[in-house]
Structures are given as C-alpha cells and as structure tokens.
Amino acid sequence: xxxxxxxxxxxxxxxxxxxxxxxxxxxxxxxxxxxxxxxxxxxxxxxxxxxxxxxxxxxxxxxxxxxxxxxxxxxxxxxxxxxxxxxxxxxxxxxxxxxxxxxxxxxxxxxxxxxxxxxxxxxxxxxxxxxxxxxxxxxxxxxxxxxxxxxxxxxxxxxxxxxxxxxxxxxxxxxxxxxxxxxxxxxxxxxxxxxxxxxxxxxxxxxxxxxxxxxxxxxx
Numbered sequence: 001x002x003x004x005x006x007x008x009x010x011x012x013x014x015x016x017x018x019x020x021x022x023x024x025x026x027x028x029x030x031x032x033x034x035x036x037x038x039x040x041x042x043x044x045x046x047x048x049x050x051x052x053x054x055x056x057x058x059x060x061x062x063x064x065x066x067x068x069x070x071x072x073x074x075x076x077x078x079x080x081x082x083x084x085x086x087x088x089x090x091x092x093x094x095x096x097x098x099x100x101x102x103x104x105x106x107x108x109x110x111x112x113x114x115x116x117x118x119x120x121x122x123x124x125x126x127x128x129x130x131x132x133x134x135x136x137x138x139x140x141x142x143x144x145x146x147x148x149x150x151x152x153x154x155x156x157x158x159x160x161x162x163x164x165x166x167x168x169x170x171x172x173x174x175x176x177x178x179x180x181x182x183x184x185x186x187x188x189x190x191x192x193x194x195x196x197x198x199x200x201x202x203x204x205x206x207x208x209x210x211x212x213x214x215x216x217x218x219x220x
Contacts, residue, residue, distance in 0.1 A: 005030065005062050007053030007083045008074035012099065012119075014039035016071060021045045025069075028062040054082040056090070064091050073099040084114050144208045147177070151219035154198040166192035172214050175205040 002025045006017050009031035017040060021027045027046030030053045031037065037048040051058030053072060064070070070093045072083035077100060084098040100109060100118040109116045139147040154160045165176050169192070180187040182199035196202065199219070206214055 002026070002068040003063060003066050004028070004069045004071070005059070005064060005067050005087075007031075007070070007072045007080070008099070009033075009036040009039055009048070010073070010075060011039065013071075013073045014041075014044075016073065017046060018044055026063075030058060030062055053079065054086045056086065059086065059091070064093065067091070067093050069093070069095045069097070071097045071099075075101070077101050077105060081109075081114070085112075088114070139203070142205075145205050146208055146211060147203065147205050148211075148218070149201065149203050150217075151182075152179075152196055152198060152200045152202050153217055153219040156216055160198060162195050162197045164192070165190045165194045165196060168196065168217070172217075173207065173210055174214060177203040177205060179203065 004020050004025045004027045006013050006020075006027060006029045009017070009029045013029060013031070014036075017027050017029045021044060025046075027044075028049055029037070029040065029044075029046060030049050030051055032050065032052050034050045040046075040048065047062075049058065049062050051061075053059070053074065064087065067087070070083065070087040072080035072087075074080055074083075080098040080100070084096045087093040088096045096115060098109065098114055098116045100106065100116045101120060103118050103120050106116070106118060139149050141147070154163060157163060168174065169176060176190050176194075176196070178187065178189050179194070179196055180201040182197065182201070188194065190196075
C-alpha cells in the first residue's frame with residue numbers, strides 16, 4: 001500500500017484521488033480552495049487538506065515524510081513545478097509527477113529531471129493518430145514510425161486462424177514488439193517463430209507510409 005499526496009482537487013486531481021484510493025493507496029488531497037473537495041464525492045476514502053501545495057507545513061501535515069508518490073495537478077504550471085521541486089529536493093519523495101499545460105516547457109522539465117504529463121500533447125497526439133492512422137490505438141510517434149496497439153485481424157489471410165511473427169514482419173516491414181492472447185491468458189515479447197492468433201492484441205512499430213497496406217491486419 002503506497003502513500004500518495006495529490007496537489008490540486010479539480011476534475012483531474014479528484015478523479016486521480018478516487019482511482020488511487022480505490023486501488024488501495026492512502027491518499028491525501030491538497031487544495032487551497034475548500035470548495036474543491038466536493039469533487040471527491042461521498043465515497044472517497046482518503047483525506048482532504050486545505051492549503052498551498054508547496055507550503056512545507058501543509059506538506060508535512062499531509063504526511064510527505066512518508067510519501068511514496070506526489071502528483072501536482074493544479075491548473076498552473078508554475079505551482080506544479082514548485083510542488084515538484086519541493087517534494088523532490090527537500091523531502092526526497094521517490095516519485096514526483098507534475099501536470100504540464102504548456103508543451104513549450106517540456107524540454108525544461110526533462111532537463112530538470114521532473115516526471116510530467118502534458119495533457120495538451122496527449123490530446124494532440126491522439127487526434128493526430130485518429131486523423132493519420134485511422135485505425136488501431138496510437139501509442140507513440142518516433143519521427144516517421146508509429147507504435148500501434150490493436151487486435152489482429154486475420155480474416156482475409158491465407159490462414160485465418162494464425163500467422164508467425166516473421167511472416168508478418170518480413171512481408172510488411174513492421175516490427176512486432178509484444179502481444180497478448182485474445183483471452184488474456186498470457187503475454188510475451190515474441191521471437192520470429194512466435195505464433196499470433198486471430199484476435200490477439202498486438203503492439204507493433206509501423207512506418208507511417210506503410211500503415212495503409214498494413215491496416216488490413218488491424219481489427220476495426
């Protein structure tokens with residue numbers, strides 16, 4: 001069971017607090033506006049503390065000295081950065097995560113060694129994926145390479161039940177990174193001789209210009 005402090009109790013913070021609490025974590029949610037705690041709902045099992053999230057007295061009352069994770073998810077990048085720096089440098093919290101609004105600051109956060117999530121970039125990448133890729137679930141983009149997660153469709157193949165990884169990779173210039181059986185029974189990092197079955201969940205790296213030809217293997 002981990003001890004988590006969440007700074008910011010808006011829509012993101014309150015949802016995160018409930019998710020972590022339901023998952024068995026001890027959660028303390030901090031917000032300077034006491035009205036924000038209504039977002040937590042009646043079933044929230046953690047604690048709520050009014051105050052400024054980078055104030056040392058507030059953080060100590062929240063239990064930061066025994067904290068495993070601190071997430072700064074207010075609506076202000078500067079406040080989130082200050083919370084992250086205090087938690088990391090003064091208290092040595094093992095895992096500190098900051099919400100980032102302005103993607104122009106991503107390089108600075110990387111240079112400071114701050115783990116962050118940028119909602120703007122995530123939304124843009126997801127819409128980009130749907131516009132460019134069209135099918136499958138976009139995971140990441142590396143230059144002209146798309147990493148996709150999808151259910152394998154072999155209905156059109158010579159053998160509609162199974163295919164070996166090397167056949168799929170050789171014929172379509174893709175790289176199969178990992179797969180999970182359709183029934184969830186097992187998952188694996190494949191070798192060329194690994195067998196994929198219709199309906200398996202596949203993680204694959206595909207060049208953008210080859211996606212249209214490869215898309216027949218992606219289940220709609």
